[in-house]
Amino acid sequence: MAFKCILVTGGFGFIGASLVRKLLAEGSRVRVLDDLSRGDAANLEGLEVEALTGDVRDPRDVGEAMEGGVDAVVHLAAFGSVTESVSGLSENFDVNVRGTVNLLQEAARRKVKKFVFASSGGAVIGRGPLPVSEASLPRPVSPYGASKLCGEAYCHAFAQTFALPTVMLRFANVYGPFSHRKRGAVTAFIKALLRDRPLVIYGDGSATRDFLFVDDLCQGIYQALERSLEPGTLLHLASGVETTIIALANELRKIAGRASHPTHFAPPRAGELEHNFADFDRANRLLGFNPRTSLTAGLDLTWRWFRSHPAALRSLDQN
Ligand SMILES: NC(=O)c1ccc[n+]([C@@H]2O[C@H](COP(=O)([O-])OP(=O)(O)OC[C@H]3O[C@@H](n4cnc5c(N)ncnc54)[C@H](O)[C@@H]3O)[C@@H](O)[C@H]2O)c1
Structure with missing residues (x-):
């Protein structure tokens, strides 16, 4: 360096x-x-x-x-x-x-x-x-x-x-390890799965993210x-891949071994976008940036991190 x-x-x-x-x-x-x-x-x-x-x-x-x-x-x-x-x-x-x-x-x-x-x-x-x-x-x-x-x-x-x-x-x-204080969809779904609460989806689940x-x-x-x-x-x-929130929820349910875990749909929130994904071609050309982790592999690593760090979740329960 x-x-x-x-x-x-x-x-x-x-x-x-x-x-x-x-x-x-x-x-x-x-x-x-x-x-x-x-x-x-x-x-x-x-x-x-x-x-x-x-x-x-x-x-x-x-x-x-x-x-x-x-x-x-x-x-x-x-x-x-x-x-x-x-x-x-x-x-x-x-x-x-x-x-x-x-x-x-x-x-x-x-x-x-x-x-x-x-x-x-x-x-x-x-x-x-x-x-x-x-x-x-x-x-x-x-x-x-x-x-x-x-x-x-x-x-x-x-x-x-x-x-x-x-x-x-x-x-x-x-998304990934150390995200226990975040409020994005990956963290929220993992917390819900670990706490045995329904996955809350804002909107109908067709919104997309990268x-x-x-x-x-x-x-x-x-x-x-x-x-x-x-x-x-x-x-x-970016990853360059567009993923719906429903697909994300299903992937995490599968990783957690709870395919039929319940979902609760809530109204969309102000300020949030319906659809988003990005092209990383310029970063690839100028930096050699080329993300290698598939969504399934990354979610699996994140799920395992949360499972092996219960203290992170407990500290939030005390707040
Ligand atoms: N996480 C994402 O998906 C994402 C996406 C796009 C951009 N970003 C940007 O990446 C950066 C890091 O995001 P993150 O997800 O790690 O967020 P985070 O909230 O986990 O981390 C931000 C850190 O900044 C500290 N901080 C906040 N206000 C401060 C202040 N006034 N003075 C000093 N420290 C302060 C917080 O204590 C925290 O540790 C942010 O700028 C965020 O906007 C994040």
Whole structure:
């Protein structure tokens, strides 16, 4: 790895837990900045990581996090919920926009060599023709999507104005180990199966998503750090496969050995998209990105992780 020290904001979260492991395995020094609002300290237990508790909205915390030779940043910290962004509009704006600008300013001041921004394919593009790609016109539906598009815009502007080597990565729907605090369909279905409650599907189940296994995503982030890219490069990291929510529920029921586990249908939620999947051709050309984990294999690994980490679920029951 070409960098001396990589700052991962939001490193105690779901994706951070796998990314930090990947970066350590590749021989990097890793520092984490996280306010633990949505993350879990247990996610990085026992790892050689310098962890700072702090808020990306506070420029002093951001300044401190980049002291002492940080030369690359992966900015994952975010108010990451589409549905909560509808009621929590200002907080979503402050964390996702102001927080991102704080980090970009500090990174530009310190001449950081790479700044990777975690964006979102579906939320930023909205209801465009499928599959979405870097050529799609962004028209966010939710405040969360709007804040991520704004973050992308600032990353682009910092590349142009300050020659900061930014890369904006639009993630698909990521799933995998350490997702016990998330509220997406994979986590919700696994929790329901483990707690013997019905699977709740919002809408009629025909909605579609592009599910990407977290290890494949982290390989893409790592490639984006390693490769020399034009500052301000935008890439979709996705599986390229469109899966209905009903098919996802059936796959998980099969993996859990409960083919007839009950389903409850609820009204669709505000801000959510009907259909989404993305083309990752550009990431393939520029990074060699090529997700290898099939949905069945990834769901099986995720199910096994939840089965072997009952403490993660128990800690949520106590909240
Ligand atoms: N999980 C997905 O499917 C998905 C899809 C598209 C984009 N993303 C983006 O990827 C990134 C990581 O997502 P995740 O699923 O790991 O989310 P997560 O909620 O599990 O992790 C986010 C982390 O950021 C921390 N954080 C939140 N606000 C903070 C603040 N103000 N200051 C410091 N830390 C703060 C939280 O405590 C948490 O540990 C986010 O930017 C998210 O928007 C995720």
